[in-house]
Amino acid sequence: METVGEAVAELILTLLACALLACLALIVYLSWSFSPRLTVSGAGLLSLFLAHGAWRTFRDPAKGRGRRGFAAVTTAGFTLTAATGVFLLFYGAGCSCL
Known part of the structure; x- marks a missing residue:
């Protein structure tokens, strides 16, 4: 019973990764067909946002100061993006839909 549960969970996670990859590809396609310049500009801004995060x-915070405002948002965005990347690395690699 445990093996069946693991197989079902693996299948669900793989399907979720395939759906996420398909949605990301659709977003890029629709964005590019709408405006290539805006797509490149948005990718540049997103890269700056993630680089700041x-x-x-990974930088040592100054004494007595925590993450506030924009720094907290970029850190959370970077963490979420990194976690999504790791998820896609583990489960999206086996997706034969691409």
Whole structure:
């Protein structure tokens, strides 16, 4: 029974990863067909946002100061993106839908 449960859970996670990959590809396709310049600009801004979040995540905070405001948002965005990337690395690699 445990093996069946693990197989079903693996199947559900793989399907979720395939659906996430399909949605990301659809977003890029629709964005590019709407405006290529805006797509490249948005990708650049998203890269800056994630780079700031990574920098704030791995940098030692100043004494007596926690993460506030924009730094907290970029750190959370970077963490969420990194977790999604790890999820897709483990479960999206076996997706034969692409």
